[in-house]
Amino acid sequence: MSPSQKEISEVLLKKRLQIIWGPPGSGKTYFLALFTTRYLSTFTDTNKRYVIGVTAFAKDAIANLLERISFTRNYYKHYDKFTIFSMIENVKRDGIEVCEEEDLSKKIAECTNGSIVIGDEGSQLLVSDAILAIECLNPKTGKLIVAGDHMQLGPIIKNSYPTFHSDHPLIFGSIQQCLMRREDRSIIHEENLKEQKYDFGPLTTQLKENWQMNEELNGFFQKIYGRNYISRNPNLKLALDDQKLSQLEDLRIRRILSPESAIKIETDVVEKIISSYFESLKAEENQKLFIIAPYQITIKKNHMKNI
Known part of the structure; x- marks a missing residue:
């Protein structure tokens, strides 16, 4: 485990409620699978039953987590340590037993x-969906772990x-x-998220x-998630064979795949899209365009052209 993964694991064992803040690339799902596997594998008393229930906002997300738990269990050879049940039929990994809702409820109740x-x-x-799973918890000993990234797209609320x-x-x-709270347990409203910067109270810990992402790409995310969000693979790059790359007949594909020219290609494409957009506007239209890009060269080049 990485330093922050170890730190969070220790916190999870002590607390009954914990929020895990996982930015893009931090491996939230992998960490949850790893924690689940190690937690359930520590119990050797076969007369006692421990249950970990997993849920998410969509079936695919639940299936993804269950499949990752199955993979982690098999990787560490803990086949006989615990059983994985699923109410989703389309899970794609062996070792996950499909279970009816009524049967699963009985197992949890036991x-x-x-x-x-x-x-x-x-x-x-x-919250209304999460409550259905939270109600399954033992009120005296149950634990709740919520993992996510509140900086990303939230739920779509139609009503x-x-x-x-306040x-x-x-x-x-x-x-x-x-569930996010400040030190004084007050609510953190959406408009106050920016003010909190990277401290979202004692219930929230960050991976x-x-x-x-390599060092260059991660630099963009550090502006959002803080300087402490480091790249574990700073020199990560495409594993391309330069000789094979040079033999590709299509020059455009070769340039796109080339690490040295990829950023320039992307910048040129963005420039052409923006130019074409303004050229296609009606004469009487006077519109502005807001550009978001991870590379300063993209912003600077288009800014210099007064686009």
């Missing part, structure tokens, strides 16, 4: 020792809700934002390693 509910993609999981006072729990949004 658990009197300890139970955990994990909500993945918690920033998109509505109109009444206006409450201290009212945010029960009409995501379960993650509903601080980016496993999917």
Whole structure:
């Protein structure tokens, strides 16, 4: 485990409620699978039953987490340590038993020792949906873990809700934002997220390693998630054979795949799209365009052209 993964694991064992803030590339789902596998594999008393329930905002997200748990269990050869049940039929990995809702409810009800509910993609999981899983927890010993990234797209709310006072729990949004609290337990409203910067109270801990991006790409995300969000693979790049790359007949494909020219190609494409957009406007239209890009060269080049 990485330093922040170890730190969060220790916190999860001590607390009954914890929010895991996982930025893009931090491996939220992998960490949840790893924690689940190690947690359930530590119990050797076969007379006691421990249950970990997982949920998310969509079936695909649940299936993805279950499949990752199955993979992790097999990787560490803990086949006989615990059983994985699913109410979703289209899980794609062996070792996951499909179970009817009624049967699964009975298995959970039989658990009197300890139970955990994990909500993945918690920033998109509505409170009203999460409650269905939370109700399965043992009220005396149960634990709730919510993992997500409140900086990303939240749940789509179609209804109109009444206006409450500022201290009212945010029960009409995501379960993650509903549970986030400051040190004094006050609510963190959406308009105050920027003010909080990277400290979202004692209930929230952050995964601080980016496993999917190199140093250059991660630099963009550090502006959002803080300088402590480091790249675990700073020199990560495409594993291309230069000789084979040079033999590709299509020059455009060769240039796009080339690490040295990829950024320039992307910048040129963005420039052409923007130019074509303005050239296609009606004569009387006077519109502005807001450009968001991870590379300064893209912004500067288009800014210099007064586009």
